[in-house]
Amino acid sequence: MEALLFQIFSGLANGIIYGSVALALVMIYQATHHINFAQGEMATFSTFIAWALIHEAGWSYWVAFFFTVAVSFTGGLLVQRIVLRPMEKAPVLTNVIVFIGLLLIFNALSGMLFDHTIKAFESPFPKESALATRFFAAHQIGSAGVLMVMLFALFAFFKYTSVGLAMRAAAQNPDSAKLVGIRVSWMLGLGWGLAAAIGAVAGMMVAPIVFLDPNMMAGILLYGFAGALLGGIDNPLGAVIGGLVVGVLENLLGAYVIGTELKLTVALVLIVGTLTLRPNGLFGKKVVTRV
Amino acid sequence: MADMLLEAKKLCAFYGPTQVLFDVDFAIEIGKVTTILGANGAGKTTTLRALCQNVRTTGSMTLNTGAGDVQLVGQSTDAIVRMGVAHVPDGRGTFTALSVEDNLKLGAYVRRDKAEVARDIDKAYSRFPRLAERRRQQAGTLSGGEQQMLAISRALMLRPKLLLLDEPSFGLAPLIVAEIFRIMRQINAEDGVSMLLVEQNTSLALNLAHHAYLLETGNVALSGQAEQIKNDESVRRAYLGY
Numbered sequence: 001m002e003a004l005l006f007q008i009f010s011g012l013a014n015g016i017i018y019g020s021v022a023l024a025l026v027m028i029y030q031a032t033h034h035i036n037f038a039q040g041e042m043a044t045f046s047t048f049i050a051w052a053l054i055h056e057a058g059w060s061y062w063v064a065f066f067f068t069v070a071v072s073f074t075g076g077l078l079v080q081r082i083v084l085r086p087m088e089k090a091p092v093l094t095n096v097i098v099f100i101g102l103l104l105i106f107n108a109l110s111g112m113l114f115d116h117t118i119k120a121f122e123s124p125f126p127k128e129s130a131l132a133t134r135f136f137a138a139h140q141i142g143s144a145g146v147l148m149v150m151l152f153a154l155f156a157f158f159k160y161t162s163v164g165l166a167m168r169a170a171a172q173n174p175d176s177a178k179l180v181g182i183r184v185s186w187m188l189g190l191g192w193g194l195a196a197a198i199g200a201v202a203g204m205m206v207a208p209i210v211f212l213d214p215n216m217m218a219g220i221l222l223y224g225f226a227g228a229l230l231g232g233i234d235n236p237l238g239a240v241i242g243g244l245v246v247g248v249l250e251n252l253l254g255a256y257v258i259g260t261e262l263k264l265t266v267a268l269v270l271i272v273g274t275l276t277l278r279p280n281g282l283f284g285k286k287v288v289t290r291v
Numbered sequence: 292m293a294d295m296l297l298e299a300k301k302l303c304a305f306y307g308p309t310q311v312l313f314d315v316d317f318a319i320e321i322g323k324v325t326t327i328l329g330a331n332g333a334g335k336t337t338t339l340r341a342l343c344q345n346v347r348t349t350g351s352m353t354l355n356t357g358a359g360d361v362q363l364v365g366q367s368t369d370a371i372v373r374m375g376v377a378h379v380p381d382g383r384g385t386f387t388a389l390s391v392e393d394n395l396k397l398g399a400y401v402r403r404d405k406a407e408v409a410r411d412i413d414k415a416y417s418r419f420p421r422l423a424e425r426r427r428q429q430a431g432t433l434s435g436g437e438q439q440m441l442a443i444s445r446a447l448m449l450r451p452k453l454l455l456l457d458e459p460s461f462g463l464a465p466l467i468v469a470e471i472f473r474i475m476r477q478i479n480a481e482d483g484v485s486m487l488l489v490e491q492n493t494s495l496a497l498n499l500a501h502h503a504y505l506l507e508t509g510n511v512a513l514s515g516q517a518e519q520i521k522n523d524e525s526v527r528r529a530y531l532g533y
Contacts, residue, residue, distance in 0.1 A: 180372065
């Protein structure tokens with residue numbers, strides 16, 4: 001029984017990270033109706049920046065953390081303005097190819113600038129701190145806390161601020177949004193900036209567990225993808241819940257059913273299954289188009 | 292330009308390579324209701340889109356901002372909104388997934404005066420009590436008439452100099468249409484908002500408007516005082532079909 005509980009809690013802890021990646025994916029999907037396949041690599045690159053600031057420039061952890069988030073936000077915004085804006089009216093497949101290109105570029109940049117050796121990334125929550133409990137390591141509780149704070153901040157941003165409302169409006173109905181004076185194009189850039197910032201936080205929270213190398217996020221992106229689809233690609237809360245479900249399922253199935261080597265298969269099966277059986281996910285809205 | 296809010300000269304509009312407006316001239320008087328009439332496909336909606344620069348145009352459209360004249364051709368849509376042009380598009384254009392109150396707040400997006408915005412929201416609710424009842428409801432669940440009221444209120448939240456209305460009567464029951472037109476007359480009379488009304492329902496439009504233009508396949512076929520056109524039987528028979 002205790003082993004089962006351990007697997008579930010461990011799954012939840014991983015699930016929060018998948019949920020954050022899923023949230024970043026949903027953020028960009030909501031703003032642009034595109035899936036950003038480069039999300040994981042951008043997060044890895046951000047984590048490398050943080051690593052360099054802490055280990056090579058000697059900055060303290062939290063200063064490096066917030067600086068990296070700010071740089072990532074700006075970077076995401078610039079990527080949208082410079083690379084993606086010319087693609088706004090292009091067909092979906094063109095955008096997909098651009099995203100894959102970005103994935104390769106960021107992956108290669110990470111390797112080129114920071115080399116391919118596996119690096120340790122410290123956790124700001126030391127093992128023996130008061131946070132540690134019987135079921136959760138200090139880092140798991142700490143990172144869950146950080147990610148929860150981030151989620152609440154985003155929720156508040158979208159619900160209570162004027163810019164948040166404008167972003168939602170621009171994503172739902174860009175034509176009407178223009179008529180109230182919203183600069184829809186900049187809202188897209190803002191969506192990208194936010195997604196990049198979220199990705200950076202997720203990357204910095206996962207690096208202490210899986211160690212930092214250019215391919216760190218490849219598998220995690222798949223889990224995040226599965227979580228986002230399962231929760232409904234247009235539902236931020238659904239994305240987080242989807243991530244948690246994927247985390248728990250992955251652990252339970254890996255421990256009791258299929259063995260740990262096939263854990264990633266769980267994510268792939270979930271992706272295919274969701275798209276085939278219930279494309280709008282558990283919480284997504286069914287979109288009906290008039291033929 | 293003393294009495295004119297907007298003057299359009301030799302306005303041409305294009306959807307890709309297809310030209311739909313051919314050297315259209317019109318003027319909108321300050322504080323009055325001007326209407327553009329015409330059959331389907333005449334170019335009425337395109338004219339409103341041209342005013343907001345949502346379609347490729349050539350020619351000139353000068354807006355009298357009170358602090359000088361501004362050329363609208365070549366501006367971005369959001370810049371034109373900031374100059375005080377509010378557009379109620381055909382099909383209402385409400386943000387269907389957002390609440391009634393959020394729709395109204397978005398109408399005031401470019402404004403900075405929070406207290407006045409709150410006051411304007413209250414004014415919209417007192418003008419349209421049905422919106423007040425449904426303030427937290429999703430706009431997409433409102434009836435057609437209520438969505439039209441919401442769309443007009445949303446546009447008025449800008450405190451616009453010029454209100455553009457694209458077929459407000461479309462798809463609505465006659466009783467609701469009558470109420471909406473009565474309120475539009477009230478808005479024009481009390482708040483002095485200049486209006487450009489595009490309508491297929493010519494009798495309603497001519498009853499409300501001061502000046503009228505008739506578009507036929509992208510050309511101005513007729514222009515004059517609404518009162519005169521309404522009373523001129525031969526013109527009505529030839530151009531308006533009744």
